[in-house]
Amino acid sequence: MPVVAAVKKAFTNIFVLSWDVSLTLINLVSPKRKIGHVTPKGFPGHDGKWPEYIAPSSEDSRCACPALNAMANHGILPRDGKNISFKELNHAIRTTFNFAPSFCFFVPHFSADMLHKPYSKGTFDLEELSLHNGIEHDASLCREDVVHQPDQGTPHLPFIKELLATATGKDAEGNPLLTPADLSAYSSKRRVDARETNPEFTLSFFHKMFGSSNSSTLLTILGGRIKDIEPFLVDERIPDGWESRIRAPMGLTLMTFNRTVLKVERGIDEKKYLASENETAQAPATAPSPSS
Ligand SMILES: *[C@@H]1O[C@H](CO)[C@@H](O)[C@H](O)[C@H]1NC(C)=O
Ligand SMILES: *[C@@H]1O[C@H](CO)[C@@H](O)[C@H](O)[C@H]1NC(C)=O
Ligand SMILES: *[C@@H]1O[C@H](CO)[C@@H](O)[C@H](O)[C@H]1NC(C)=O
Numbered sequence: 001m002p003v004v005a006a007v008k009k010a011f012t013n014i015f016v017l018s019w020d021v022s023l024t025l026i027n028l029v030s031p032k033r034k035i036g037h038v039t040p041k042g043f044p045g046h047d048g049k050w051p052e053y054i055a056p057s058s059e060d061s062r063c064a065c066p067a068l069n070a071m072a073n074h075g076i077l078p079r080d081g082k083n084i085s086f087k088e089l090n091h092a093i094r095t096t097f098n099f100a101p102s103f104c105f106f107v108p109h110f111s112a113d114m115l116h117k118p119y120s121k122g123t124f125d126l127e128e129l130s131l132h133n134g135i136e137h138d139a140s141l142c143r144e145d146v147v148h149q150p151d152q153g154t155p156h157l158p159f160i161k162e163l164l165a166t167a168t169g170k171d172a173e174g175n176p177l178l179t180p181a182d183l184s185a186y187s188s189k190r191r192v193d194a195r196e197t198n199p200e201f202t203l204s205f206f207h208k209m210f211g212s213s214n215s216s217t218l219l220t221i222l223g224g225r226i227k228d229i230e231p232f233l234v235d236e237r238i239p240d241g242w243e244s245r246i247r248a249p250m251g252l253t254l255m256t257f258n259r260t261v262l263k264v265e266r267g268i269d270e271k272k273y274l275a276s277e278n279e280t281a282q283a284p285a286t287a288p289s290p291s292s
Contacts, residue, residue, distance in 0.1 A: 012109070016254075020102035023250040032247035033098075039243050043095040044076045048241035051075045055235070062153030062236075063126040064136045064143050067217065069153070069236040071096060072126060081126035086112045086119045097221050098244040100251035111135065127153055137207035139194035141186060141215060142233050147198050160233045162186070167226050177224040180260065183215040184267025192270050192277075212265040219260055220252055221245060 039045040051074045056062055061081035062069045068089075071077040076092055077084055086108040094104040112119040114134040130136045130152040138145045141163055144156045163186050169177030195201050203211075222228050223245030231237045246252045 009113075016102050016106050016109075019105075020100065020254045023100045023102055024253045024255045027100075027248040027250045027253065027256070030249045033249055035247070036243070038098055038247055040095055044074065045096060045238070045243065048243060050238045050240065050242070053235070053237045054079060056081070056153075061125040061127045063129040064140065064152040065129065065214075066142060066155065066233050066236050067093075067097065067221075068126060068129070070232060070238050073236050074238055077126075083123045083125065085121075085123045086117075094251065096238075096244075098246040098248075098251040099221075100248075100253040103252060103254050103257070106254060133202065133204075133207065135210065137210060138198055138201050138203055139187070139191045139211065141183075141190060141211075145194055145198045145201070147200050155233060155236065157234065159190070160230075163233075164226055164230055167224075169224060171225065176226040178218055178226060178229060179224065180219060180263045181267055183212075183219065183264050184269070185273070187211065187215060187264070187268045188270050188273035191268070192273050195270075208268075209261065209265060212261045212268070213257070215264050216257060216260040219264075220257060 036047070039047075044051050053073055054075070056069070056073060056079075060072070060079065062072065063081075068077065069081075071092060072079055072081045076096055077089070089108045089111075090104045093099050093107070094101060099107075109119050111124070111129060112122050114131065115122075115124060115128055117124065130146075132146050136143075136146065136152055140159075142155050142160050143149065143152050144159075146152060149156065164178075166182045166186050167176040167178045168182055169179040171177050191203065194203075218224065218229055221244050222232060225245075228239055228242055231239045248256075
């Protein structure tokens, strides 16, 4: 990397981190947004009214990320998923999901760098984001590995059903909730299975953290609620009346998010999953299963 570009990148990172710390502190001392008032007035989803959902046609561009696809399916991003500017993406994720401005700046910047495009003037089609081992990586929770499925733009329903069925939490009304431990357990399973079935399997430390970041979105922005996660992952649709579960006035910062990500990632244990799988296989048919 040329020196000028490297220095610029270092300064950008320092700037984003300091900004993020300030926003985290402001959140700590400010009252939360009121329930029902998280999505700002004048933006799609205010009062729980989301623009119409239209499932994508085969002409539309979609990527491996359910949240961005959902935005295109509701017309919050262009419905065809094409020619989206990085800046437009920044503003749209801020109001739709209540990620902090530092987060909303960081993610499109990272994507622009990955695609070797300029952040300020660049545009992209959603499918470009599925560049393998850029953001997209093996052992995903809602896509088959790219070796098995070159089209990363559509959900793999068997994985999603399996994931939803692992929820062990309950909210105050008794509705099922996905917990950090559930996500760690299912991620362990996916990593073991992908390693066994994908001859080209790779998963760097960076992509492990990235994968756990996705999972953490289900816990933070979606509050772990299966009732909301199901339409988000299955149809890539935002349910009527939905709003982000992040009520912090400055939104979800990278620093706050990191705590959930680390919890999920640290809980992932492929050896433990393998051991439980062997036990299940060897247990006599009449014995109670090890999980009960
Ligand atoms: C993409 O969008 C820009 C405006 O953001 C527009 O000027 C340009 O013509 C569009 N390109 C295509 C191929 O639609
Ligand atoms: C996380 O999201 C990216 C992009 O949306 C996807 O390609 C990747 O496979 C996901 N990882 C997991 C563990 O779901
Ligand atoms: C999040 O955690 C990772 C891993 O410990 C660290 O490299 C990164 O700098 C952290 N980011 C923030 C914004 O705290």
